[in-house]
Amino acid sequence: MASTIPEHNVLIVDMSAPFGWTSSPAYYGAVGGAISWLVGRESPASMDPNSTDMDTFYPYEWVDDHVMVEPDRGNRLQLANETLRIAMLAVLGPSAINDKKYSTWETRLQVLGLSFDTVKRTISMPQAKIRKALHRVQKRQLKTRGTGPNCNKLSEVSGTIRVPRHGTIPLEQSMRLDLQWFKLILSRGQLQNLPLSQFTKSQPPDVHLYMDASNSGLAVLNPAEKQFIQVKFDEHEQELIQPTTGTDGFTINVWEQLCMALAVWCFGPDWKRKTLSRITYVQAWSDNTSAISWTTRCSSRNRMAQGINIAIGLAEAIYGVRRSCGHLPGSINTMADAGSRACTPHHAKVWSNLSSVLAGPRSCRYPQDLHNLLTQLQSYSLAPGSRLKYEATWRRWSSWCEKRGYSQWLPENVQRHSYQLILFAIKYWYMGSTSGQTFAIGTVLSALSHIAWYHKRERGYSVSLHAGHEMALRGMQRLSPPSKQKLPITKEILRAMRQQLDFRKTHDRVLWGLRSWVSSLYSDARTDGKKVKPYIVQAADVIFSNDSGSTTTRLEDAVAVTILFRGSKTDQAGASTSRSLHRSGSKWLCPVLAAWEHKSHAMQAGPGLALCSFNSSTVLTANSLSTAIKSAVTSVGADPTQFGSHSMRSGGATAMFSAGVDRLTIKLFGRWSSDTYERYTRINELAS
Structure with a gap:
């Protein structure tokens, strides 16, 4: 800023104009540089005769801000602080010191709008800054026009072409896409705890990629993991190549950039899963020096390259990748060169010869029919009745991971995957139920076993919680309310149920007939209302026998009935078994009479019809049985919420215990696969 006083022939120039005025930053920069130069000449030994530390201080300034970074040894920090003060006094005079502007020495400090941690050696963008940037992007998305400076700020980040500074311009679709891209990076990008080594190039590469592109296609090799990407350009891409001239269009530099984009998006999820909490440093090698410059700077005037750069930047943010490119002579990059031109005979x-080193489980060409059979056998390790529950858990797990930016595939090391698994378990236990109550601990454990099953099938290893996180499960068990077992059916309830049924209706006759076998049959005779199970009891599975044990087709000769069970939801091996019952002597509750009625009705439509069907297309459901039970319970003045279809199971086991039947017989007759049946008995209630 300057002015003149003509009458006195005086010219006045103010070089200390407020910030934002012409030449002001240069003035402050010159003064700041002078101060830093003085600080950088000194060391603790030069400032304190008793010190032997001769390492000079590290001076850094940004315009008029001075940032001191020093190791904490001896009195070095105090001397560095005093050196800066003396240098400021020497350059700016005694009025330059403002103690309020000095911060204390910290290992965690926010400088230049970023948070530094000198112990962890990381840098982070503060959450408040991220939220502010997101708000500005979202606000700008709602506008139809934008100013030149604002649009150019975005172009500096996205690497697209700048627009005129003055005036306003319409927000085109490409600009809106840039805003959407920037929003994704801010919301999903890894902007916390970035290692400082990635900015100093001191981090050794985690991955080495070798890439090459030609007018036939492209290839990217990852030898350490025995992976490769190979693309043959199709007719449309060949048409884009032919007319390309100059620096625009589908040029060879664009092909090389496409190699990097494909690599980051294809391999990125695996890199993120393996490194989990840190940045993956990728070193790419190419024999195209021009393409190396494009990819390293991630900036180009080529429109196709700009779009690819945007894709690379987004993948880097999401998957936590830091990449650099180096030159490799074409005479050495032989394998990638051959891979990009593999469509030509030579x-x-x-x-073919060189890629044999990549032969392994991922690329070895076994017969496809054997691979398909392997997949089927892995699926058959799970009982058909459990598959829907496992799939539902996996969908819930995948959705939870996706919302938080986690990979659904956990690393093999339990110390690295246990934390993510226990967080899901807590979420599943505390907020998973739609009734507002926590899930039972058994449900949570089942969900964790479902996730482990998918990892064993797809990754070849299981996942679990380490000992510390298992303590949280015990805490859930203590806080969870005890499970409420259904009460057993009594004779009074059975009589009430029989009185409410209309035996003129086929549905009610089938339902009552089912009750005669329910202690061992009901779960395999009816459907769940959604799908008929493949192991449901059919009419052909029922056989009647006479006094001598021979098969009979006459009701008056039948003294026992045997039913073949071809499987169950708890029968993992699919082994069949049979159970027999004799006449009860009762006309209103007899297993032989009930089975005869069922089979006679079902055989009219064919032996393949389900035993508990009341027409050719409808099978008795669990809901109808439960509804009938609750209605009967209500009529006798009991609480219907304490009864359900499992009350039949409980009633059968309780009656057998009361009759003096031993435990092993009850377990075998009821086809229990464990001692769980003991929880269904209510001996205490009967004894009282």
């Missing part, structure tokens, strides 16, 4: 032979 290079196809070279590629």
Whole structure:
């Protein structure tokens, strides 16, 4: 800023204009540089005769801000602080010191709008800054026009072409896509705890990629993991190549950038899963020096390259990738060169020979029919009745991971995957139920076993919680309310149920007939209302026998009935078994008479019809049985919420215990696979 006083022939120039005025930053920068130069000449030994530390101080300034970064040894921090003060006094005079502007020495400090942690050696963008940037992006998305400076700020980030500074311009679709891209990076990008080594290039590469592109296609090799990407350009892409001239269009530099984009998006999820909490440093090698410059700077005037750069930047943010490119002579990059040209006979032979080193589980060409059989056998390790529950758990797990930016595939090391697994378990236990109550601990454990099953099938290893996180499960068990077992059916309830049924209706006759076998049959005779199970009892599975044990087709000769069970939801091996019952002597509750009625009705439509069906297309459901039970319970003045279809199971086991039947017989007759049946008995209630 300057002015003149003509009458006195005086010219006044103010070089200390407020910030934002012409030449002001340069003025402050010159003064700041002078101060830093003085600080950088000194060391603790030069400032304190008793010190032997001769390492000079590290001076850094940004315009008029000075940032001191020093190791904490001896009195070095105090001397560095005093050195800066003396340098400021020497350059700016005694009025330059403002103690309020000095911060204390910290290992965690926010400088230049970023948070530094010198112990962890990380840098983070503060959450408040991220929220502010997101708000500005979302606000700008709602506008139809934008100013030149605002649009150019976005172009600096996205690497797209700048627009005129002055005036306003319409927000085109490409600009809106850039805003959407920037919003994704801010919301999903890894902007916390970034290692400082990635900015100093001191981090050794985690991955080495070798890539090459030609007018035939492209190839990217990841030898350490025995992976490769190979693309042959189709007719449309070949048409884009032919007319390309100059620096625009589908040029060779764009092909090389496409290699990097494909690599980051294809391999990125695996890199993120393996590194989990840190940045993956990828070193790419190519024999195209021009493409290396494009990819390293991630900036180009080529429109196709701009779109690819945007894709690379988004993948880097989401998957936590830091990449750099280096030059490799074409005479050394032989394998990638052959891979990009493998469609020609000569290079196809070279590629075939060299790519044999990549042969492994991912690329070895076993017969497809054997691979399909392997997949089927893995699926058959799960009982058909359990598959829907496992799939539902996996969908819930995948959705939860996706919302939080986690990979659904956990690393093999339990110390690295246990934390993510226990967080899901807590969420599942505390907020998973739609009734507002926590899930039972058994339900949570089942969900964790479902996730482990998918990892064993797809990744070849199981996942679990370490000992510390298992303590949280015990805490859930203590806080969870005890499970409420259904009360057993009594004779009084059975009589009430029989009185309410209309035996002129086929549905009611089938339902009552089912009750005669319910202690061992009901779960395999009816459907769940959604799908008929493959192991449901059919009419052909029922056989009647006479006094001598021979098969009979006459009701008056039948003294016993045997039913073949071809499987169950708890029968993992699909082994069949049979159970027999004799006449009870009762006309209103007899297993032989009930089975005869069922089979006679079902055989009219064919032996393949389900035993508990009341027409050719409808099978008795669990809901109808439960509704009939609750209605009968209500009529006798009991609480219907304490009864259900499992009350039949409980009633059968309780009656057998009361009759003096031993435990093993009850377990075998009821086809229990464990001692769980003991929880269904209510001996105490009967004894009282």
